[in-house]
Amino acid sequence: xxxxxxVEITRIRDLAPGIREFSLSPAxxxxxxxxSGGSHIVLSLPLGxxxxxxxYSLLGDPNERHTWRIAVRKQEDSxxxxxxxxxxxxxxxxxxxxxxxNLFPLVRTGxxxxxxxxxxxxxxxLSQARELARIGADFEVHYAYRGPEFGVFSDELExxxxxxxxxxxxxxxxxxxxxxxxxxxxxxxxxxxxxxxxMVAASMEAGHTLGWPESHLHSEQFLAPAGGEAFDVxxxxxDKQFTVPSELSLLEAIEQQGVDAxxxxxxxxxxxxxLEVLEASGxxxxxxxxxxxxxxxxxxxxMTCVSRLKGxxxxxxx
Amino acid sequence: xxxxxxxxxxxxxxYSYRNSPVAIRRFPFPFPQDQYMYSVNIEPHTKGPAGSxxxxxxxxxxxxxxxxxxxxxxLERDPGRCMSLPHMxxxxxxxxxxxxxxxxxxxxxxxxxxxxxxxxSWINRPLGxxxxxxxxxxxxxxxxxxEYITRQCQGDFVIMDQRDNDLWADSGMITSQADWSLMFxxxxxxxxxxxxxxxxxxxxxxxxxxxxxxxxxxxxxxxxLNWTMTINPRLDTSxxxxxxxxxxxxxxxxxxxxxxxxxxxxxxxxxxxxxxNGMLFSIRGYLASLNDLATxxxxxxxxxxxxxxxxxxxxxxxxxVRYRQTAIDWLAKFDDGAxxxxxxxxx
Numbered sequence: 001x002x003x004x005x006x007v008e009i010t011r012i013r014d015l016a017p018g019i020r021e022f023s024l025s026p027a028x029x030x031x032x033x034x035x036s037g038g039s040h041i042v043l044s045l046p047l048g049x050x051x052x053x054x055x056y057s058l059l060g061d062p063n064e065r066h067t068w069r070i071a072v073r074k075q076e077d078s079x080x081x082x083x084x085x086x087x088x089x090x091x092x093x094x095x096x097x098x099x100x101x102n103l104f105p106l107v108r109t110g111x112x113x114x115x116x117x118x119x120x121x122x123x124x125x126l127s128q129a130r131e132l133a134r135i136g137a138d139f140e141v142h143y144a145y146r147g148p149e150f151g152v153f154s155d156e157l158e159x160x161x162x163x164x165x166x167x168x169x170x171x172x173x174x175x176x177x178x179x180x181x182x183x184x185x186x187x188x189x190x191x192x193x194x195x196x197x198x199m200v201a202a203s204m205e206a207g208h209t210l211g212w213p214e215s216h217l218h219s220e221q222f223l224a225p226a227g228g229e230a231f232d233v234x235x236x237x238x239d240k241q242f243t244v245p246s247e248l249s250l251l252e253a254i255e256q257q258g259v260d261a262x263x264x265x266x267x268x269x270x271x272x273x274x275l276e277v278l279e280a281s282g283x284x285x286x287x288x289x290x291x292x293x294x295x296x297x298x299x300x301x302x303m304t305c306v307s308r309l310k311g312x313x314x315x316x317x318x
Numbered sequence: 319x320x321x322x323x324x325x326x327x328x329x330x331x332x333y334s335y336r337n338s339p340v341a342i343r344r345f346p347f348p349f350p351q352d353q354y355m356y357s358v359n360i361e362p363h364t365k366g367p368a369g370s371x372x373x374x375x376x377x378x379x380x381x382x383x384x385x386x387x388x389x390x391x392x393l394e395r396d397p398g399r400c401m402s403l404p405h406m407x408x409x410x411x412x413x414x415x416x417x418x419x420x421x422x423x424x425x426x427x428x429x430x431x432x433x434x435x436x437x438x439s440w441i442n443r444p445l446g447x448x449x450x451x452x453x454x455x456x457x458x459x460x461x462x463x464x465e466y467i468t469r470q471c472q473g474d475f476v477i478m479d480q481r482d483n484d485l486w487a488d489s490g491m492i493t494s495q496a497d498w499s500l501m502f503x504x505x506x507x508x509x510x511x512x513x514x515x516x517x518x519x520x521x522x523x524x525x526x527x528x529x530x531x532x533x534x535x536x537x538x539x540x541x542x543l544n545w546t547m548t549i550n551p552r553l554d555t556s557x558x559x560x561x562x563x564x565x566x567x568x569x570x571x572x573x574x575x576x577x578x579x580x581x582x583x584x585x586x587x588x589x590x591x592x593x594x595n596g597m598l599f600s601i602r603g604y605l606a607s608l609n610d611l612a613t614x615x616x617x618x619x620x621x622x623x624x625x626x627x628x629x630x631x632x633x634x635x636x637x638x639v640r641y642r643q644t645a646i647d648w649l650a651k652f653d654d655g656a657x658x659x660x661x662x663x664x665x
Contacts, residue, residue, distance in 0.1 A: 033536060036595035062593060099537050105595040107481045108405035135408070215482040265540070269530035270358040289526045 004044070004096045010067065012091055015152040018074040019120065020086055023067050027094050031065035037131030038104035038124045038192075038220070041068070044096040044247075047080050051096070051247055053227070054081035057124035057194075057220070058100060059153070062131055071152070073120040103221040104194070106131060110216075111188035113139035116176065116203065118195020119146065122153050124220055125194055126160075133160045142176055144168035144195065178206035194220040228285065232313040235259060236278055244308070251304040254318070261304060261318060268306035275316045277302050282312030320427060323444060325383040330391075335551035335605070341380055342610045346371045346583050347662045348543040352623035354632070356518040358527050363539040363587050371585055374424040375539065376417060376471055377602055383444050385472050385494075385553065392493040392554050393469075399556075400465045401504050402477070402489035409477045409489065410464035411454060412591035413598050417467045442470055464489055473585075473602035480595055484508055485531060487599075494553035494603050496546045496582060497637065501558070516631040534597060536590040544584040546636045547645075551580055551605045570641035575648045576609040579641060581621065608648060614664035618652035625649070 011023035026032060039058050044051040056070040074086040104124050106113065113132055117125040122143060132139040141161055145151045148169055157165045168174040182191065182203070191212070193203050200219045207217045227247045234241045235254070244253040251273055254261045264272035268288035277284070277300050286296050288303035295301050302316070327334045337345070366372025371379075393399055402410060418440055422431035430441040436453045447470070451458035459466050468475045468491035477489035485508040492500040503511045508528045518524060534540065548555055549566040570578055587600040612618040625638075625646050633639050 034593045035536070036593055039595075099535060100592070101535055102595045105480065108408075108479060108594070109481065265358065265360045265530060266362060267360075267530045267533065269526045270360055289529050 004098055006094055007068070007097055009089060009091055009093045009095065012089065015071065016150050018086075019071060019150070019152055020074075021069060021071045021152075022085065022089070023069050024095075024097070025067055032068060033099065034065065035062050035100035035127075036102050037062055037106055037128035039100040039102040039127065040104075040124070041070070041100055042098040043070075043081075044098075045081050045084050046095075047084055052081050052084070053247075057104075057127065059123040059126040060130075062127055063134075071120060071123050104128075104192070104218065106192070107190045107216075107218075109188075110190040111138065112186065112190070113137060114142070114181070114185070114189060114191045115139060116142045116144075116181075116191070116193040116195065118144045118193070118199045119150065121194035121196070121220070122157075123194070125192070126153055126156060128192060129157060129160045140164045140166070142166045142168065142181065144174075144176055144199070145170065147171040176203075178203045179210070182206050182210050182212065190216050190218065192218045228308050229310060231282065231309040231311060233309075234279075234313060234315040235318045236315055237318055249305055250302070250308060250314075254304060259318065263305055266305045268303055271303070273304045274301055275304055275318055276300060277314065278317050279315035280309060280312070282314070283310040284308075284314075285310055321378065321380055321382070323383045324380055325387075327381065327384045329384070329388045329551055329553040333550050333552070335381070335384070337606060337610050338380060339613070342606060342613055343664060344369060344371055344379075345604055345606045345610070346543055346585050347581075347611075347617050347620075347664065348545045348583050349620050349624050350660050350662050352620065352658065353627045354624045355629075356515075356521060356523055358523055358530070359542045360527065360530065360540050360588075361542070363541040363589075371602075371604070372541070375420040375587070375589075376424075376473070376600065377585065378421070378425055378428065378472060382472055386445060386470065388553050389469060389491075389493045396558060398501050399493050400468070400491045401500055402462065402464050403479075403505065406464075406477055406479060406489045406594070406596070407456070407462075409479065409591050409594035409596035409598075410462060412594050412596065413475070413477060414463040414467040415453070416589060416591065416598065417471050421471070445470060465491065473600050475601070476599040477591070478508075478597045478599060480532065480597060483532060485528065485597060487511055492556070495556055495601075496548070496584070497555055497557060497560075499557045514635070516635050517629070531588060531597065534588060534590045536592050539587055539589040541585060541587045544586055546582050547638050547641075548580045548582045548605065549578050549641070551607070553603070567637065567640045570644050572644060572648060575641070575644050576612065577607055579645050580605045580607050581611060608645065612649075612652055615652050616658060617664055618649055619654070619656070620658055622646060622649035622653040 006027040007024040008027045009022055010025045013021045015021050035058060040055045042053050042055045044053055058068050059071055060069040072082050072085045075082045106128055115125045115128055129141055141157055143165060168176050193200050204217055230243055230246050232243050238259050240257050242257055244250050251261060251263055262272050264270040271290040284299060284302060285308045287306040290303055291301055329335055371377045418431045421429040428443050432439040438453050439450045441448050456462055474494055475491045476487050478485040479488045487503055487506050490500040490504060509524055512524050552563055555563050583604045585602040589598040591598055611621060625642055633642055
């Protein structure tokens with residue numbers, strides 16, 4: 001039950017200017033687990049000294065156990081993840097990834113499903129469409145992109161839902177009118193969208209205006225990668241001083257020092273790992289579900305399994 | 319490893335269920351401290367020490383064959399103890415795959431799974447079953463996949479569907495429950511089916527537990543222990559059969575309390591299911607009589623203190639009120655008041 005798995009880049013395809021598809025296979029023996037439509041993985045990319053984590057949706061067949069596919073659009077202003085994948089990545093390279101997680105799942109009690117993809121946002125829509133096609137659900141796809149050459153997954157979508165894929169090409173001044181798309185739909189219809197922020201916001205606004213329940217409007221979310229910025233820690237009683245690197249939690253870093261720290265759930269819920277903060281020269285970043293607002297405000301407690309310090313040094317009574 | 323099954327023991331009628339000394343020693347005693355209170359006691363379900371109930375994802379023990387027979391009897395009397403809503407079919411196959419893979423990996427001398435694409439062959443030696451089937455094709459199994467595999471795995475099972483930031487109990491195989499009804503709870507949300515639990519709501523327990531579970535990742539299951547007490551080693555303590563077992567609570571006397579009163583511990587596991595994004599909730603029950611527990615005096619002392627200090631609301635909810643004092647009086651003779659420290663170990 002490992003937290004990460006190693007994959008090999010087995011194929012790189014340039015699909016359109018600035019859009020590349022990567023095929024990944026398990027490094028060494030074994031096969032991938034299956035996943036559900038809308039899932040993403042988190043890649044650890046070797047940018048400099050510290051791994052850089054980016055989330056990407058899996059776009060292939062969720063039942064395919066030998067090859068997973070992702071598609072990456074080069075973001076010129078990115079922190080470097082997509083640029084590394086476009087400029088440095090080569091077939092045969094190995095990467096660590098976190099197993100699939102789904103924060104954009106299909107609602108299986110839904111009677112009809114409307115899928116909307118904007119540009120590279122088509123990736124989770126592809127695996128959702130495959131799943132809906134497999135279970136024989138009633139669905140339709142609306143796919144918007146900048147110009148004809150950017151509709152890179154049109155053929156795959158058409159094969160999954162013949163006659164039920166609608167194309168909107170921006171260079172031809174075609175765009176999705178969400179008010180008309182979402183009006184007059186029968187009860188039990190669910191709406192899913194992944195695309196640019198402005199497009200998602202416009203669709204949600206149209207849905208709300210038309211009286212759609214919040215529970216039937218879905219947009220893609222990613223799990224925030226574990227870890228964060230590095231910071232320094234002093235353990236007062238054990239007399240240790242060390243740095244918590246970006247890829248480790250505070251609890252993991254304490255454990256690496258050979259110090260026994262309390263823990264149970266390792267997910268910020270149980271309250272067992274609470275430690276007393278003696279000094280914090282920086283902002284405490286509380287990510288737990290346990291501490292009350294008053295406890296957070298006091299700055300005297302921290303849950304080591306999920307919470308961190310922004311900059312500076314944290315002194316703990318341990 | 320091999321397990322000496324006790325195929326003829328019973329959980330009803332003459333109640334011939336007995337624990338071996340080995341089974342008592344590995345009993346998941348749930349009290350690390352002298353006082354019990356609710357908490358979000360969830361931890362990663364990682365491989366535990368060899369021989370312990372935490373060693374494997376799904377624990378198989380000496381009672382396996384007899385428990386599966388008792389389940390079959392209960393289902394024969396009341397088929398409604400196994401239910402699954404239509405949108406759960408992928409989650410049913412997920413469950414079958416998870417249990418078959420786990421059992422075949424963890425108990426290779428008892429269970430074997432051969433996969434050739436979608437063509438699967440399953441061998442269950444303790445129950446003498448062999449089945450070749452096509453994964454994903456319900457017609458190739460003698461009953462639906464969830465019922466098929468949970469008739470062959472100890473413990474009760476619920477599959478929860480995740481939607482609208484909640485978990486919905488949309489499938490269940492429930493034949494050994496601590497007085498709750500699948501017929502009543504099926505289709506309910508997480509908060510609805512925990513509605514009757516006292517005190518814990520005000521402590522924010524369920525809110526935190528639900529948020530944590532919604533983020534549960536595949537391949538990283540978690541577990542917790544829960545407990546209650548049962549009169550006689552009976553698995554089927556359901557509301558539907560209450561007239562058959564409810565009155566037993568009035569039969570506890572100072573002479574028979576050591577035999578009759580059982581600590582019932584549930585090892586609860588939660589597993590994210592990959593193709594459905596659902597969640598399997600396994601409720602693996604263990605029964606030990608007070609006599610069994612008293613073979614380890616540390617446990618007898620601990621249980622004496624826990625029962626003595628248990629808040630009345632919890633005693634009522636768990637249905638212990640009628641015999642709690644009799645049990646406390648019986649356990650008192652083991653308790654010298656020594657400091658036990660923390661921990662659940664038997665010595």
